[in-house]
Amino acid sequence: MTTIDLSEYDVPGRGRGILDVFHWRYLLRLLVRKGTATRYRNSTLGWTWSYVKPLIQFFIYYAVMGLIFGMARGGVANFPLYLFAGFITVQFFNEAFGNATGSIVGNKALVKKIYLPRELFPLAAIINAFVHFLPQLAILIVVALLYGWRPGLLHIGAALLGLVIIGLFALGIGLLFAGLNVRFRDAENFAEVIRQLATWASPVLYTWQLIQQHMGDLVLYIYMCNPITVAVELMHYAFWTPTVEPFDADTNPDGWVGFAPHFDIYILVAIVVGALFVLIGQATFRRFERTFAQDL
Amino acid sequence: MSDTITQTSETRPAIIVDHVTKTFLKRNSHSLKEAFVGWTKGKKVRADTFRALDDVSFQIGEGESVAVLGFNGSGKSTTLKLVSGVMEPDGGRVFTRGRVAGLIEVGAGFHPELSGRENVYLNAAILGMSKEQIDARFDDIVAFSEIEDFIDQEVKHYSSGMFMRLAFSVAIHVDLDVLLVDEVLAVGDEAFRKKCTEKLKELTQRGVTMLVVSHSMGMVKDLCPRGIVIHEHKVLFDGPIDRAVEIIRTTPH
Numbered sequence: 001m002t003t004i005d006l007s008e009y010d011v012p013g014r015g016r017g018i019l020d021v022f023h024w025r026y027l028l029r030l031l032v033r034k035g036t037a038t039r040y041r042n043s044t045l046g047w048t049w050s051y052v053k054p055l056i057q058f059f060i061y062y063a064v065m066g067l068i069f070g071m072a073r074g075g076v077a078n079f080p081l082y083l084f085a086g087f088i089t090v091q092f093f094n095e096a097f098g099n100a101t102g103s104i105v106g107n108k109a110l111v112k113k114i115y116l117p118r119e120l121f122p123l124a125a126i127i128n129a130f131v132h133f134l135p136q137l138a139i140l141i142v143v144a145l146l147y148g149w150r151p152g153l154l155h156i157g158a159a160l161l162g163l164v165i166i167g168l169f170a171l172g173i174g175l176l177f178a179g180l181n182v183r184f185r186d187a188e189n190f191a192e193v194i195r196q197l198a199t200w201a202s203p204v205l206y207t208w209q210l211i212q213q214h215m216g217d218l219v220l221y222i223y224m225c226n227p228i229t230v231a232v233e234l235m236h237y238a239f240w241t242p243t244v245e246p247f248d249a250d251t252n253p254d255g256w257v258g259f260a261p262h263f264d265i266y267i268l269v270a271i272v273v274g275a276l277f278v279l280i281g282q283a284t285f286r287r288f289e290r291t292f293a294q295d296l
Numbered sequence: 297m298s299d300t301i302t303q304t305s306e307t308r309p310a311i312i313v314d315h316v317t318k319t320f321l322k323r324n325s326h327s328l329k330e331a332f333v334g335w336t337k338g339k340k341v342r343a344d345t346f347r348a349l350d351d352v353s354f355q356i357g358e359g360e361s362v363a364v365l366g367f368n369g370s371g372k373s374t375t376l377k378l379v380s381g382v383m384e385p386d387g388g389r390v391f392t393r394g395r396v397a398g399l400i401e402v403g404a405g406f407h408p409e410l411s412g413r414e415n416v417y418l419n420a421a422i423l424g425m426s427k428e429q430i431d432a433r434f435d436d437i438v439a440f441s442e443i444e445d446f447i448d449q450e451v452k453h454y455s456s457g458m459f460m461r462l463a464f465s466v467a468i469h470v471d472l473d474v475l476l477v478d479e480v481l482a483v484g485d486e487a488f489r490k491k492c493t494e495k496l497k498e499l500t501q502r503g504v505t506m507l508v509v510s511h512s513m514g515m516v517k518d519l520c521p522r523g524i525v526i527h528e529h530k531v532l533f534d535g536p537i538d539r540a541v542e543i544i545r546t547t548p549h
Contacts (some may be wrong), residue, residue, distance in 0.1 A: 003300040004309065009391035013381030027421040034407060034418060043410045113404040114422060115381035203529045294320055 013115050017282055018175075020117035027116070031124035036131050044246060050135045058087055065205045076207060077244045077254035081147050084140055085239040086204035086232040092133040093166050093228055094195040099125035100174025101191040104182050106294045118289055119282075122178045126170055130163075140239060147243040155238040162234030165270045169227040172277025179285035182295045202229045203236070208260045224260055230270035305357030310393045310474050310505040311379055317387035318349040318374055348374045350529045351388070358393075358473075361506040363516040363537060365527040365544045372509045375526065376476050379507060394473025394505075397423050403463035408452035412443065415451050416466055423470045433469045440495075441465035442488075461488060468495050476500060477508040493518060513541050 021028060040046040062080055066072035072079040084195075103121035104111055111118060131256075173194075181187035199205070201223070208229075212220045223229060237259070247255035260266070299326040301314055321343040321383045325331035334341045349371045356362050366372045377383040378390050380398045405422040406415050416437055438447055443454075451459060477496070496519055500506060510516050516523065516537065523540025525533040525547075533543050 002303045004303050004312065006301065009312065009393050012379060012390055012392050012396065013384050024421075026427050030418050030421050034410065034414075036412075038407060038409045109404045110422065111382075113382060114398060116422065219459060290384050293377060 002201075006032065010295045013212055015117045017117070017280075017286055018119045018123070021119055021123055024117060024120055026191070028120055028124055028127075031120060032127045032131065035124060035128035037223065039128075039132070047135065049068065051139065053106060054088060054091055055139070056137050056165050058084055061087065061205060071206065075254060077252075078147050078240060081143055081243060082236060082240045084143060084207065085235045087199070088133065088136040088140055089162065089232050089235045090199050090204055090228060091168060092129060092163070093170055093231075094198055095132055096126040096129035096167070096170035097174050097177070097191060098195055099129050100170065101177040101181055101188060103174075104178045104292065105185075105296065112293050112296050118292065119175065119285065122174045122285075123171065126167060129170070130167065144239045144243065148261060149243050151242055153240065158234040159238035162231040162238065165227050165231040165234070165267075165274055168271070168274035169231075169277060172244065172274060172279070172281040175281030179281070179288035182288055182292050198228055201226055202232045204232060207257070208233070209257055212260075220260065224263075224266045225269050225273065227270035227273050230263075233263070234267075278287055305355040305356065305360065307357035307359060307526075309355040310358045310360075311387070311507065312391040313352055313354050313375070313379065314390070315388035316349055316352045316378060316385045316390060317347070318378065318385040319386050320346045320348055322346045323408075347529055349378075349385075352526070352529075352531050353388075354531065354534055356505055356507060358505055359500070359503045360522065361500050361508065361520040363508045363510065363523045363540070365510075365516065365523050365540055367544075368536065370526045371529045372526055373478060376478050376507065376509055379474075380471075380476055392474060393476075395424065395471065396474040397470050397475065398469070399464070399467045399473040399478065403459060403543075405414060406451055406459070406463060409450060411450055412447040412454070412462055416447075416462065419463065419466045420470065421477040423467060425470055431473065437462075437465050437469050440468070440491075457485065457488075464492060465542055468492070468499075472504060474505045474507070477506060477510070478496040489515075513544075517541060 040049060043049065045052070062072070062083055066079050066083065071083075100122040103125040104118060107121050110116065155174075176186045177191050179249050181191075203211075208220070208223070211223050213225075241256045245252045245255045247253070247257040301312060303309060322345070323343045324340050325334050331341045351376065352371070354362075364375055365374045374383065376398070378385055379392060380396060403419075405419045407418065410418065416434065417427075417430055420433075420437075421427075425433075438444055441458075441464070443458050443462055446454065446458065451462075454462070475496075493515060496506065500519070506520070508516060508520055520537055521532070522535065523537040524531060525540050525543050527547060532547070533540055
């Protein structure tokens with residue numbers, strides 16, 4: 001009788017979570033490609049939908065907020081650009097978060113039968129959302145150029161930072177909900193509520209000053225701790241502020257007032273909140289992962 | 297539970313299943329409302345547990361081919377899922393050595409809207425192959441599946457036989473040390489089944505360890521010299537395949 005040295009053995013099904021994804025880069029790439037290739041299969045207009053759908057929604061918002069409520073007439077110069085920059089940022093988040101939430105349940109067949117680092121699915125979903133965001137970004141750039149957009153390095157950097165914050169936050173909260181959703185399909189519905197709120201809980205249709213004016217400083221502090229708000233403001237800074245003159249009460253009341261107070265701290269808060277959600281999301285995901293195969 | 301395990305297989309084990317227990321929940325209510333209504337009617341509301349595997353232990357030596365036999369619902373597939381890592385045991389431990397891949401319901405990763413070619417790449421990657429490896433084996437995979445003319449067609453237009461042949465062909469060309477086979481050999485026609493069995497034998501000769509779940513006694517006898525009978529969630533017998541098959545035939549359902 002010999003005893004076995006267990007150190008040479010692996011325990012099946014115990015990976016290192018999201019870090020394992022780097023070993024599976026090739027599969028991740030194929031999963032992303034599968035997502036983009038099959039998204040508009042069997043539709044005649046194909047990727048045109050990626051332009052048409054957000055544009056229609058944009059025009060509705062513009063008609064209601066800009067024309068009926070008068071944001072375009074007084075308050076915000078170049079309002080369509082302001083609106084569109086914030087709008088597609090929130091769209092990116094919504095798409096990434098929504099896709100990630102359903103990603104494990106959607107890949108049921110695989111999760112039940114083959115062991116893979118399951119983090120691949122939410123991650124591929126988020127990258128897919130980013131690919132889908134690119135056409136909208138292209139429209140934004142064209143529109144901004146029409147408004148005389150001449151960006152500096154700082155503006156480009158702000159846009160990148162904003163998108164990184166969205167990606168980080170969407171990954172964290174997406175992992176959390178993807179894991180929960182396997183056992184409690186309520187997560188899907190709750191995620192939808194969050195997505196509906198997202199547009200209104202950030203300065204997309206209005207400006208941050210209105211929050212301060214009508215709800216006070218304390219609410220503004222809480223409001224600014226939302227990473228999406230920070231990302232939207234960074235996108236405004238990147239695409240909208242270069243096209244408008246600074247605010248001046250007498251000569252230019254529609255101009256850019258500047259960032260909310262302590263904005264630099266809020267950028268940090270956004271990054272920390274994003275990273276925190278990734279940690280919480282990953283921990284929850286790992287906990288629920290143990291029973292994915294039997295709950296699906 | 298001690299930190300050492302005594303070797304019971306002849307060669308060094310590639311798979312160790314050590315006192316493994318797996319319990320499933322059998323839910324009696326599926327929502328809060330249902331639970332409340334059930335409670336007012338005096339029905340059972342909380343989940344029951346159901347033991348799918350009860351203190352199962354075995355070791356599979358390197359290069360061995362072993363069949364797991366048992367009736368439907370006895371816990372065979374659960375055993376395989378524990379070894380592949382899809383599920384985790386509630387009690388006991390499972391260890392594997394080397395690269396494990398499952399022929400577990402091949403085709404799980406196939407996407408009907410993608411072409412055969414794209415699906416080969418996707419599924420080989422799911423089974424852990426790199427791009428270079430797939431490139432190198434692509435022609436073999438297609439040749440084995442015998443669907444050269446249709447490889448650029450979308451998989452949804454395939455017949456079920458073609459689909460299974462391609463899926464099986466991908467799985468069999470993956471580099472591995474341990475192969476888990478679950479009921480997949482019921483694919484294709486007689487000729488293709490024979491080809492598959494030949495291929496599996498070839499893998500055994502190359503030193504691949506194999507764990508096979510099947511109801512096809514003829515095939516199992518052909519492939520595996522050893523059989524483990526799982527009956528009512530416990531190991532009933534572990535030994536020569538002929539004896540194992542005899543036991544399963546004489547055991548009342």
